[in-house]
Amino acid sequence: MVRNRIAVFGAGYIGLVTGACLAKLGHTVVVRDIQEERIALLRAGGVPIHEDGLAELIAENTDRLTFTLDAQEAVRDAEVVYVCVDTPTTPSGDADLSRIWQVIKSLEGARHLVAVVVKSTVPVGTGARIRAAMDSAGLQAVGYAANPEFTAEGRAVHDFLHPDRVVIGADDPDTMKLVAQLHDGVDGPIAEMDVPSAEMVKLAANALLATKISFTNEIATICEATGADVEQVVRAVGMDHRLGPHFMRPGVGYGGSCFPKDSRALRALAGNSGYSFQLMTSVIEVNDLQPRRAIQRLSDEIGGFQGRSVALLGIAFKPGTDDVREAPSAIIASRLQAEGASVRCWDPLVGPLAGEPWSSATRCRTPLEAMAGADAAIIVTEWPQLRDIAWEQAAAVMARPLVFDGRNLLAPQDMGALGFTYMSVGRTTVRAAA
Numbered sequence: 001m002v003r004n005r006i007a008v009f010g011a012g013y014i015g016l017v018t019g020a021c022l023a024k025l026g027h028t029v030v031v032r033d034i035q036e037e038r039i040a041l042l043r044a045g046g047v048p049i050h051e052d053g054l055a056e057l058i059a060e061n062t063d064r065l066t067f068t069l070d071a072q073e074a075v076r077d078a079e080v081v082y083v084c085v086d087t088p089t090t091p092s093g094d095a096d097l098s099r100i101w102q103v104i105k106s107l108e109g110a111r112h113l114v115a116v117v118v119k120s121t122v123p124v125g126t127g128a129r130i131r132a133a134m135d136s137a138g139l140q141a142v143g144y145a146a147n148p149e150f151t152a153e154g155r156a157v158h159d160f161l162h163p164d165r166v167v168i169g170a171d172d173p174d175t176m177k178l179v180a181q182l183h184d185g186v187d188g189p190i191a192e193m194d195v196p197s198a199e200m201v202k203l204a205a206n207a208l209l210a211t212k213i214s215f216t217n218e219i220a221t222i223c224e225a226t227g228a229d230v231e232q233v234v235r236a237v238g239m240d241h242r243l244g245p246h247f248m249r250p251g252v253g254y255g256g257s258c259f260p261k262d263s264r265a266l267r268a269l270a271g272n273s274g275y276s277f278q279l280m281t282s283v284i285e286v287n288d289l290q291p292r293r294a295i296q297r298l299s300d301e302i303g304g305f306q307g308r309s310v311a312l313l314g315i316a317f318k319p320g321t322d323d324v325r326e327a328p329s330a331i332i333a334s335r336l337q338a339e340g341a342s343v344r345c346w347d348p349l350v351g352p353l354a355g356e357p358w359s360s361a362t363r364c365r366t367p368l369e370a371m372a373g374a375d376a377a378i379i380v381t382e383w384p385q386l387r388d389i390a391w392e393q394a395a396a397v398m399a400r401p402l403v404f405d406g407r408n409l410l411a412p413q414d415m416g417a418l419g420f421t422y423m424s425v426g427r428t429t430v431r432a433a434a
């Protein structure tokens with residue numbers, strides 16, 4: 001078994017999981033980041049993010065896993081450099097690749113390297129540009145590969161070790177073989193292709209998943225208008241093996257570090273070449289409207305938000321993570337505040353949040369505390385523990401027993417039986433008997 005020395009650039013969700021998993025597979029890994037606090041914490045045995053199994057994996061592999069701030073030191077001893085830095089959206093909707101270019105710049109003179117592998121999500125064509133930059137920096141003999149990441153947060157360690165597929169794009173067989181061998185021990189097939197295709201797989205996969213969600217949300221809206229029940233519809237639609245049941249959960253919209261950014265990046269990529277990707281534009285617009293529609297429906301029910309208190313249950317963009325990037329909760333909280341409501345929010349994992357809308361909101365330790373005195377509660381994240389709370393107690397402590405379930409977590413009839421007016425997405429509203 002070939003084991004390599006790997007420098008991973010970026011100690012974020014992707015870099016840390018990649019580094020820890022590669023160490024578990026037997027490679028010697030140094031993870032480099034520019035944030036001093038982050039590296040200090042990792043060196044002290046802490047883990048700066050919540051990801052199932054990650055802390056254990058890091059603790060189990062300390063002999064093969066180190067952390068540094070020093071790019072030169074990381075590169076000096078490495079055979080392979082993995083680029084896992086973030087690529088946020090620029091004002092033009094393109095991906096901001098400046099952090100990737102900084103990494104490439106720090107490779108100057110590193111002729112001892114065998115390969116550079118980019119895991120960060122990048123526009124198609126980036127690999128070719130990096131290849132050209134490496135060539136003009138005298139790194140012609142260093143291989144280049146694209147190895148996009150498909151792990152979902154909250155289950156990233158599991159997804160890395162048991163993926164549906166590992167996509168490797170490389171233009172020479174040696175680099176292809178090397179990157180494939182780095183994954184020895186990973187339980188999943190390898191899809192080999194050229195670099196631009198690998199870059200496109202990532203954008204296309206995320207765009208199609210986002211499309212499924214927005215499509216389901218559109219169907220849900222039509223269900224609301226016609227009296228059909230989206231949950232029953234989706235269950236039967238998903239039984240068609242050509243469609244499958246996944247990513248058809250309606251709700252207040254997708255968030256997170258990938259779908260919003262990647263769908264915008266794909267639209268920008270098309271737009272930059274003069275093509276208007278109308279389907280993607282609609283997918284994005286539907287998603288932008290989902291939280292706003294929810295607020296409007298609730299406002300109509302409650303007669304406006306001025307002077308109302310609203311409990312916001314869940315801040316993370318999905319359960320099982322403390323990540324709030326592009327979470328619908330921020331839009332919902334801001335809209336409520338803009339309409340004159342005060343917001344009381346609860347989340348079991350998300351830590352303290354600075355800036356608006358959170359600095360004007362009250363953080364509560366339990367869902368019941370958030371709902372005390374509230375005129376309405378909105379379920380924004382489908383934390384499973386919300387299924388099991390004492391809803392009859394919630395009905396008693398709320399100023400008005402009204403729940404808007406933005407993730408269809410609860411059963412309408414059960415909530416109605418407890419005396420709630422219960423609104424959800426794509427299902428008929430159940431009103432408490434007067």
Ligand code: UDX
Pocket residue numbers: 149150151152153154206209213246247248249250251252253254255256257258259317318
């Ligand atoms: C996603 C992809 O799944 C992963 O392959 C890629 O590498 C990164 O982006 P992630 O963002 O971690 O992963 O979360 P995911 O579980 O896919 O959910 C994304 C968002 O879509 C969440 O906000 C979730 O609430 C929402 N969603 C998901 C729906 O609204 N409905 C669904 O049916 C599924």
